[in-house]
Amino acid sequence: MFETIDHLYRGTTKQNLAYKAIKDLGILHDLSEFHPILCGTLPIGIDIERSDLDVIMEAYHLDAFEKKLRHLYGEKDHFIVKRNTIRGVPVVKANFYYKEFEFELFGQPEPVTEQNAYLHMIIEHAIMLEIPGIKEGVIKLKQQGIKTEPAFCKKLGLEGDPYKRLIDFGRNKGYI
Known part of the structure; x- marks a missing residue:
């Protein structure tokens, strides 16, 4: 059910706006090699005003993943990319603003459906x-x-x- 964002189009006003922003930005297409899935509170309708859009991805080559994120979104408002280790797993996380949403793109070397x-x-x-x-x-x-x-x-x-x-x-x- 959550492997696509189609249900957002028929959801709340905020879900519909998120659907349009994601489609307009082209994240799911441009990063398809990393199997992106929108996770977090918005897809399940428990978002609050300051909730961001979390897109998780499967990235085994973090240098290449980071380079692609910088290339695609490096010019977006408040773009920042960080590397970290979470529960012993290396990750790359990028944040930026597009339209009225803060995006958080998260990649780690694990299938998306097995990520926390x-x-x-x-x-x-x-x-x-x-x-x-x-x-x-x-x-x-x-x-x-x-x-x-x-x-x-x-x-x-x-x-x-x-x-x-x-x-x-x-x-x-x-x-x-």
Whole structure:
């Protein structure tokens, strides 16, 4: 369901605007070799005013990936690219603004459907389908400054590292 952005076209006003910005920018086409998937809060309808558009990608050659990002988006407003290691995995992350959205492009040497951002989105979507009312509670916590995964864990009563606990919860429930 989330491997394309088609559902955004029929979604909320903000989802429709994001669909148009992504299409206009050409990210999914221009970076298709990296299997881009829009993840995060907007695709599942729990975005708040300051939510960005997270596009995750499968990038095994981070130098080439970074070079392509700089070439395609280096002239965009507030463009910045960083390298980091997250949970022992090297990553390249680029941020910039286009139209009314902040974009965050994220590449790491792992299939997109196995990356935490994708797994979290799938789990969060499944939780919202299963537990009526949790969506509104999570959005309220996010508006108070709590990040998405900690907000879900708080609503579910899960303690510990919220990023790991959410994945454990999703596996135990059979969501992933």
